[in-house]
Amino acid sequence: MKLYRISTSKFGVLVYPTPVEKNAMFLIAAPSMDHAEIYKHLLDFGALSNPLQSSHLYANIRVHTDGVTSVFELKWSEFQLTLLPEREVDLNRANILERLFSRKFENLFLNMDKKTELLKDIQFRFSQQQLCSECQKLGIGDPVLVAWFADLSKLGSP
Numbered sequence: 001m002k003l004y005r006i007s008t009s010k011f012g013v014l015v016y017p018t019p020v021e022k023n024a025m026f027l028i029a030a031p032s033m034d035h036a037e038i039y040k041h042l043l044d045f046g047a048l049s050n051p052l053q054s055s056h057l058y059a060n061i062r063v064h065t066d067g068v069t070s071v072f073e074l075k076w077s078e079f080q081l082t083l084l085p086e087r088e089v090d091l092n093r094a095n096i097l098e099r100l101f102s103r104k105f106e107n108l109f110l111n112m113d114k115k116t117e118l119l120k121d122i123q124f125r126f127s128q129q130q131l132c133s134e135c136q137k138l139g140i141g142d143p144v145l146v147a148w149f150a151d152l153s154k155l156g157s158p
Helices: 033-045 091-110 112-129 133-137 143-150
Strands: 003-009 012-018 026-030 058-063 070-074
Touching: 003 033, 012 033, 026 033, 033 091, 033 112, 091 112, 091 133, 112 143
Parallel strands: 026 070
Antiparallel strands: 003 012, 012 026, 058 070
16 A cells, blocks of 8 residues: 655655655645645545546646656646545446535635635535435445544644
């Protein structure tokens, strides 16, 4: 399982997978540390695909100073989260629900000055969707997913 780390340098805030594999190196540029923390949270969980898995979700913006590693930028308005553990039960409904959360995260990315408020809104929407019997069939009540959404509040702390 890949986990992601955040690095800051004169080249900006970058997110990268660990352990590093020589034949699959990439960096994801983040506009701020707040963005990077959310990217990491999404990537670690597998809710967001990386640039090698879903190149259409990222723009290749440059090559790192090592001359080899590509640096990507997330296309916020195009990304789609994959959250639901039982999504295959009803792919259409799962896509609708995941698109709803994708747009909520897009709004967060574009309005990071309201991070705490928007993270609370995402958590509220999640709690409301847990009441839906159709969403329950898609696994919205899965303990791992519930814990992941609860951990969003840690990202909202100063």
